[in-house]
Amino acid sequence: MSLLSIRDLVVSYRGHSGGTVTAVAGCNLDVEAGQIVALVGESGCGKSSLGKTAVGLIHPAGGSVTFDGERVVPLGRKARPAPQRRLQMVFQDPFSSLNPRRKIGDLIADGIRVSEGHGGRRFSVGECLERVGLSAGIADRFPHQFSGGQRQRIAIARALAADPRCIVADEPISALDASAQASIANLLVELVEELDVGLLFISHDLSIVRRIADVTAVMYLGKIVEMAPSEALWQRPLHPYSAGLIGAITEPDGEGRLPADLPGDVPDPAAPPSGCRFHPRCPIALERCSVEEPAWRLLAPGRTVACHRAEAALT
Amino acid sequence: QEAGTLVVDTAFQLKTADPAREFEPTANLVLHPVYETLITFKGSDLTKLEPSLASVPTISSDAKTFTFELNPAAKFSDGSPVTVDDVIFSFNRVKNVKGSPSFLLDGVTVAKGSKDGEIVLTTEQPDPGLPYKLANPALGIVNAKVVKANQGSADEGADKTDRADTFFATASAGSGPYVLDKFDMAAEVVLKKNDAYWGAKPNYDQIVVRNVDTSAQQMNVMRGDSQIALDLRPDQLDAIKDTAYTLSVPGADVVFMFTNSNPEISKVAANRDFQQAVRLAIDYDGLLEIAGEGAARPGSIIPTMFAGALPTAEGPKRDVEGAKAALAKSGIKDPVIELTYVSDITKNGISFADVAAKMQADLKEVGITADLKPSPVSTFLDNYRAGTLPMTIVWWGPDFPDPSDYLLFGPGEKVGLRAGWKEGTAPEVAEIAKKAAVEIDQTKRTALYDEWQKKLNEQGPFTSLFQPAFSMASSKTLEPVEYNAMWTIDLTAIAPAKQ
Amino acid sequence: MSDAAPLVEDVPARPRRRLMRRSAWTQPLGLVGAALLVIIVLLAIFAPWLTAHGPIDQVGRRFMAPSAEHWFGTDQIGRDVFARVIYGARVSLPYALQLVIMASVIGTLLGAIAGYFGGWIDGFIMRAADLVMAFPDIILAMAVVAALGPGLFNAVLAVVVVSWPIYARVVRSMILTIRDEPYVQSSRLLGVSTARALWVDVRPNVMGPLVVLAALEFGHAVLILAGLSFLGLGAQPPAPEWGSMVSEGSKYFDKWWLSVFPGLAILLVVLAANFLGDTLRDALDPRTAKAFR
Amino acid sequence: MAERQPLLAIEGLTISLPTADGGRASAVRGVDLSIGEGEIVGLAGESGSGKTLSALAVLGLLPGGAKTGGMIHFAGRELSAADGRAQAELRGKDVAMVFQDPMTALHPMLSVGRQMTEHLVFHRKIGRAEADKIAIDMLERVRIPNPRAAMARFPHQFSGGMRQRIAIASALVTGPKLLIADEPTTALDVTVQAGILRLIEQLRRELKLSVLLITHDLGVMSALADRVYVMYAGRVVERGARAEVLARPRHPYTRGLLDALPHGSPSDHPLTALPGSPPAIGRFPAGCAFHPRCRFAEDICRADIPELRDVQPGRAIACPVDPLSAVPA
Amino acid sequence: MTYLRKSWYALPNLLRFVVRRLFVGALLCLGITFVSFALTQVVPGDPVSANLGDRAASDPEIVAAFRARYGLDQPIPQQYALYLERLVHGDLGESQQTHRPVTTDLSQYLPATIELASAAMILALVIGISLGVLAAIARDRWPDQIIRVISLAGVSVPTFWLALVTFYVFFFKLGIAPGVGRLNPGGKAPPSITNMFTIDALLAGQWATFGIALSHIVLPAAVLAIYTIGSITRFTRAAMLESLSQDYVRAARAKGLPTRTVILRHALRPALAAIVTVAGMAFGRMLSGTVLVESVFSWPGIGQYAYKSALALDLRAIMGVSLVVAVIYILVNMAVDLIYAFIDPRIRLG
Ligand SMILES: Nc1ncnc2c1ncn2[C@@H]1O[C@H](COP(=O)(O)OP(=O)(O)OP(=O)(O)O)[C@@H](O)[C@H]1O
Ligand SMILES: Nc1ncnc2c1ncn2[C@@H]1O[C@H](COP(=O)(O)OP(=O)(O)OP(=O)(O)O)[C@@H](O)[C@H]1O
């Protein structure tokens, strides 16, 4: 059993006019201790929905999430059960993930205090701060006194206060400047190694994912279309969408290469295309793709794909 | 503003234009020119009956039968003659729709006389005051045919079947010099000249009576926007003296106070010596000053302009020492009493709160603590009429200009009971009242009322405080206007100034 | 971690309240408002020392025009209008304050309950708020007065009934937005219960807007209470209440000082409160200021 | 790349902004920049370095209270930067601008057609119908499917990528010579970004357009720009041909920026972040503003503001030390 | 059930929105009738005392007749049930003080108030929006400060006092304003269609009457508008500042559009949405808040009617006024949402 295990997860929202938007349409994902699993995909494909559901912030419409063998109970009005406090989340926007009216020390002490009783280690505020590369002396300052990168560190320190075993990080670096991105990415990698936590790293930036993730899952319109060890995926993507994503990356190498263009946009999840959801944008789509949904299948060790033509791509 | 139009400003107290149902001052004002009554008053004199649709009645010696003769020339605005049947219909309708004025004809039967055009009213009890009630515009004669045609009824059960009040809101069916042109309870009542009028032609083609806040009335007259302002306060007249005729005379309402004689309501208030102490403690002159210029103080409960009124000197006077002595005699130490008054309406611009505050100060001087209890009129009336108020300031407006109206203040009578004055507690007073009620001889009658009032002052719980002044201003483009306690001013009598 | 040495030291501490876009106290209008309010409160407190006359003492002739003796003249029964206006602050301010406090406490509680429980409780409270807002105030006020008798406190009760919804709405909507803020969600994930999150994370962020709202509503409260007194539904004579003074004075329009000075007093107090409230609102983070719409 | 006749030349541009406490702070401190006809020039730098402000100065659209100095030459005309009115003449007609976030840069309550044509009608004094035709043409050129129907629709009915195409089309209907694109792809997904980059390249070719491309994404820069300017704390710290600057950065800041970006394969170089964060406006360090974060800083860096100096033909850096002159990337 | 649900969603958005709002509104109205009924019951005090003369009120026969006529002799729940039953037929009962159907009273007084409030609203919108826009453009400079003080003064001035002062100054001292009332004394009202004199006069083509009616409405409307002018100015300024800082406004300027166009077409439009909401709420408040102005200007409107009804414990009138004010409040708010959706194509009703 994996540390965090997501099975057939479905998340839907009630939309306008009584319709429902199925943001996550049946996904499977596992995160092991000490592993970084990246979830990439274009905006609106359901990454955040999946991440939030994984930690229990959203009620799933179907499927299950288990953490450490226990079912993750969606948050109600009561306090979260102690064992599940070791499953934590880091949010995208470092400006809104810290209460502007409270001191850094209090914010972190919160985490330390309330997460007692789950059998983890108990840290001091200073330890938490130092662990993310900040000095313990900042505990009596307010969040607004820090830059975006520093705030993100504080947010991570707060999550660490609960001595988590698994962290879901929802685009933790996309709101930051390039150099801050690099430093937060490095920090996360270090933490995973040092603390042996599992990390579900949600991102839309494939190049950073390639650098830090052990496994990458590519999501398209509510479905995970391909999952593979990062380097393998990068070297030989089996799903045309993965290939398209990689092809669209620009490299700051000064060579003046224009990225490859994937026509169209992510469709509205309220009305997903029939068959393979990617087929309207797919350069290699077959007749069949528009009617039959491809199976989610293991093609090579550690490589799972949902594409009718994946076998062909493999050879 | 049109030529031939008279504009009168007043703060409306008006509910309906149906004579059989109206009982408000503004209705009297605007209906008087529309519905003529059998007899009437001239000018401001309410003691002398004048013929109108009928002659001054002959009264039988037992004061139970009253005979009128209709003027054969009289006709309604539609040209049809005013007949005995119309009178009978009108009176019966008033009785049977069971509206506010119905009591005027309590115990009265109306019938045809033996001669043509003769009307005979008979009463169960001797009632020498009856003719004085008949000038009330509520008893105006309506055109029976027209009213019947508009869902009117004068029969028994008319309270359920009569629906003519809707008709009266848009039209009129009287014989007066004016007809109703527009009736808007919130804004204005417009009267139009009755072209078919059988008497002298009226002075104006049109009379507009507007509902205007007191504060604006004065400005309107001063700017010539209106000719008459009816609801001023005496204090306001100074400013307007130069531009308009002003008039400030005692109104017919009497503001009085009582301490409740019912010990169940308040042991303190019911104490005779305490009542005396209160009576002597009040600074009547001071109150009169608050009431302003033109206000008067009747010697007892009957207002000064009515026959039978006592001179002011006969009323109680302030005597602080006497009051203290009376209080000592009562044996009540540091008495505290609730003084209730109406907070949301004023009487001719005088707020009861001012009066109450002044009385509180006066009582303080002799060692009586009055707790002021302001109350909205809607709840006040309930409590007042139920007789549960230990001490209150209240007013009485005459229902008709006859002293008999005030017999209600006697022990065991309607108003007496409100002050906890039970039947049998003052047999002397009741005795005189009984005699006064049936006496026809005017001199004897007056003497009896005098005596009754003196006894009332002595033994009763009531003390009259003042008659608020009626203050009005009228444009100098008019002949000076006279006040009439029944219809405020006689709109038909107003005339442009002679050049 | 080598490349990310703690750089706290070179981030100089910025001014503490970043939520105040510009400090409220440096704004001239806010300053004027605050100063005025302070002065008015002082006037109210020291009224007995400031005027030789009591508010209900009949100290002169009636209708004396303003003079050195009687700065604002005397009224219809010879009371000193200046004294009455000064003492009027002792009537209007405490009652307006009471009103604001009661309405805000009730409104905040109901808003918090609605936001916290959601579902039918929320629906019920919010429909009740709608109902109250749709109900004509004047009728409600008159009913309260008829039931409880006229008096400023009863008028306050009547107005509380109609003014809690605004607080409830602001609080509820702020709770609903803040509830979904990542910082609350992260607290919840750490094991903080909703109730505690409300207290620790939501409350401090609601307080600011609430205080501003209350400041703005204070002026409104003074106005409403004066209006009710003007109609005779509030303070009763001879209490020196500004609204009823205007009402009494209005009958003597040529004695302008009777109604002009108490009217100006109302204007001044409300203006001061609004100057202050408006400046505070401006200074508040624009994001939260939106909650007022 | 050969220098072309400059269409736009900015000389010594300075911009200062009022601060909350009543003072002023310099945001742009002497920027020289030129764009040749048909050239795409990239302007890179971290957030807050003054890229957007410089662009807005060209259009005279600086926020109220801003003070400017320096000269702007445009197509032979010479405008003082301080005089906003002169630039107003260029706006919309000769110089057009596209903003970062297509979600907010289009008016949510006006139809696409209206937004495409209103300035066209105003500038060219032509009729609605004619303007519509031009607009539809342009929509077709930026590959909006069914352009005629699109005219009647509202922005929210389009996806982000489509909106950015519409924004670009709307900027270009009047046939401007220069397009200022302020981070035109930052808010977009990579696959959509690729399309927009290709579109800009195509338009430059077809319309002989000059483009000032503002971005902090050096990858985008590398894909499109002919020449590159790198800004830091309100000054240009490095300028040169794209291949030169990106492949062999000479200013420590440019180098640091590149090192922080994940590019190439992971074995190429580790991700190294620049220490610290860019200084906020009004708090620029004395001397070379970059010195507190610079590995190579010497005393002189702390003392003097380094001038931009030519180090190769068409290549200049503002670093007195030039520590990277010999070091390949 | 599912069928119902499906066909419900098949309706056009607009229709669905209106139906839903009307349904909720109807429930709210039911609540209003209940509350007003309950209120009139709790109030101590008997309508008999308040509505009959002193003599009549002590005559049990007359009192019985009175009670029977107004149904007060029935058990309380039954009275309420009867009220509701009549309400369904559009019958609001009969007023005890005017002896007329409440609907008749309302049809006379309500239009006067609506006319006054609408005139005030138009004034407030025109002046408030203009000032707000000016203030936003001149942000933090002296015109902004001046407008700020003006608008704050607007929301600070006691209406009843201002009414007195302006009437005194403009009518009495200067003689510019016409006197009280809706028309000159004795003036003929135009043929009644809407009972709003200005509109009726226009419909009938009576220009002179229109002029008179208009001249009478200006001053009270201006006084009534002062508060709303202040609040709309503040809201407009805030909303304009927000929209002026939006990218799309910058984009419009970058397109070289003249400043006027940018401000009026691009910046004001989104601000209008917020303003409309404020205006809608202000209109509701005006309706029940007119009593102070109405009494000074002798404007025969619903405010005075409500005040008098409450004074006289006129049960049916009180309930009628509450109901009609609530209905207008609900309709206005619905209209506001419709306008909002009209201004902003992103809003989808439903
Ligand atoms: N609270 C919500 N109510 C309704 N729909 C929602 C809600 N949250 C998200 N959605 C919809 O669900 C879909 C997936 O959203 P989600 O936020 O999970 O995507 P994402 O991959 O995280 O995108 P991004 O990269 O923009 O963060 C989107 O179409 C979005 O519109
Ligand atoms: N309207 C304004 N008022 C005050 N300061 C401003 C304003 N606009 C920009 N600034 C400040 O000027 C500095 C430079 O801003 P500019 O927008 O040019 O940066 P940028 O390089 O475009 O950054 P980004 O990548 O974030 O867009 C920043 O510090 C910014 O805070």
Ligand SMILES: [Mg+2]
């Ligand atoms: Mg997301």
Ligand SMILES: [Mg+2]
């Ligand atoms: Mg920028």
Ligand code: NI
């Ligand atoms: Ni490199």
